[in-house]
Amino acid sequence: DTAVSQTPKYLVTQMGNDKSIKCEQNLGHDTMYWYKQDSKKFLKIMFSYNNKELIINETVPNRFSPKSPDKAHLNLHINSLELGDSAVYFCASSLRSLAGGPSDTQYFGPGTRLTVL
Amino acid sequence: GIQVEQSPPDLILQEGANSTLRCNFSDSVNNLQWFHQNPWGQLINLFYIPSGTKQNGRLSATTVATERYSLLYISSSQTTDSGVYFCAVEGGGTSYGKLTFGQGTILTVHP
Helix, strand or coil: CCCEEEECCEEEECCCCCEEEEEEECCCCCEEEEEEECCCCCEEEEEEEECCEEEEECCCCCCEEEEEEECCEEEEEECCCCHHHCEEEEEEEECCCCCCHHHHCCEECCCEEEEEC | CCCEEEECCEEEEECCCCEEEEEEECCCEEEEEEEEECCCCCEEEEEECCCEEEEECCEEEEEEHHHCEEEEEECCCCHHHCEEEEEEEEECCCCCCCCEECCCEEEEEEC
16 A cells, blocks of 8 residues: 555666666545755755646756656656766655645655666 | 754664754745655655644644744654654745755664
8 A cells, every 4th residue: 555656776887877766655645856966965856746746846957757647656767877866766746626735734755765777 | 045954963863762852944934744764765744733732642742833943853762763864844935845954863773
């Protein structure tokens, strides 16, 4: 009964490769997010989708492309991987009603540790 | 954008001690959450608390929105409380759920 799941948990790859990380939530939430945690544990938002529509796109290289086939899934594809892309990537989701409030609570997946060699 | 500062950066406790972690933010917020990142890397949501006070077992949190700070209290700490505690806020206005995280407080609880 995992709420927010990510695959794979670990990803080790060579520079220049293309890779994808998948995220699924079974909470019935409308909004999903991708965050990046660097080696100093700093967490920063990358993207957000609401009902399959992109609503947040931070200053992320265009080698990163999110895709949301439906509101329960948000995948992250990374082209031409670089050493600096090594990090832990977290997916999150929230219900987010127009009224705000506790529905804005974000729930995080277990993370995907990406290592680029 | 909104700035978030947490203190102290590191905290070392003996089991059974109490502690207070602080989060200061630079602007009004729609959302404030406290997270615990355990040693296995999982981010666990502790509180959604843009204002007021909440308690959950040995943990409680208070946010004074008008003074732009939040406090997380841990009582009778246990070794399983070790990890990194993050405060994250969503600024007022149309932020669309963009959480800005503080740098975290690393808590180590010794037996």
